Amino acid sequence: MTTPSPAAQALLERFAACRGWEQRARLLLEYGQQLPALSPDERTDQRLIRGCESPVWCLAGWPAGRLQLQLDTDARLLRGLLEVLRIRLSGLTPEQLGEVDLADWYSQLGLARQLSGSRSNGLNAVYQYVMQSRPA
Known part of the structure; x- marks a missing residue:
């Protein structure tokens, strides 16, 4: 198992x-409240994650081989769950x-x-979406 980053440990x-x-x-x-919102232009159907009750958008990139992750939703509690997920996953290698x-x-x-x-299924759908974004 991967050791959490200093931010995830905090x-x-x-x-x-x-x-x-x-x-x-x-x-x-x-x-x-700390989760940065995506712009309306970034909230595209291609970035909408299927399998979540509330709409969730994901923008995943791999600059320098490390995950850069942006997530967004309008559901308040889900925003917090997504932010703790973003903190855990950001900066990881594939x-x-x-x-x-x-x-x-x-x-x-x-x-x-x-x-x-x-x-739980929705959060797993987010994780699977990010997994599929991994570079080959």
């Missing part, structure tokens, strides 16, 4: 300090990306129990 520490779901939910909303265990990541954050099946 995120883990912030979530570990939370005492229950309410604090984690507030922290997710805070992280969601090989490192393939080693990420999303279920374990959300479990480490203390969020796994609060994720509905449809939300």
Whole structure:
């Protein structure tokens, strides 16, 4: 398994300090506010991820062989989940990306129990979309 980046490690520490779901939910909303929005021109059908209940757009690039990831949605709590996913995946090489265990990541954050099946499936759809963007 790939070791989390310093930013992802700091995120883990912030979530570990939370005492229950309410604090984690507030922290997710805070992280969601940090997620940069895509412009209307970037919200294309080609970037729309199928498999999510709420519309999610993804722009993945690989400058210098490392993932540069932009995600966007209008759903507030989902914005936070996408931002913690973006923090975990950004900067990884294609090989490192393939080693990420999303279920374990959300479990480490203390969020796994609060994720509905449809939300987990949606986050996995985002991950699969990014995996398909990997350079050959």
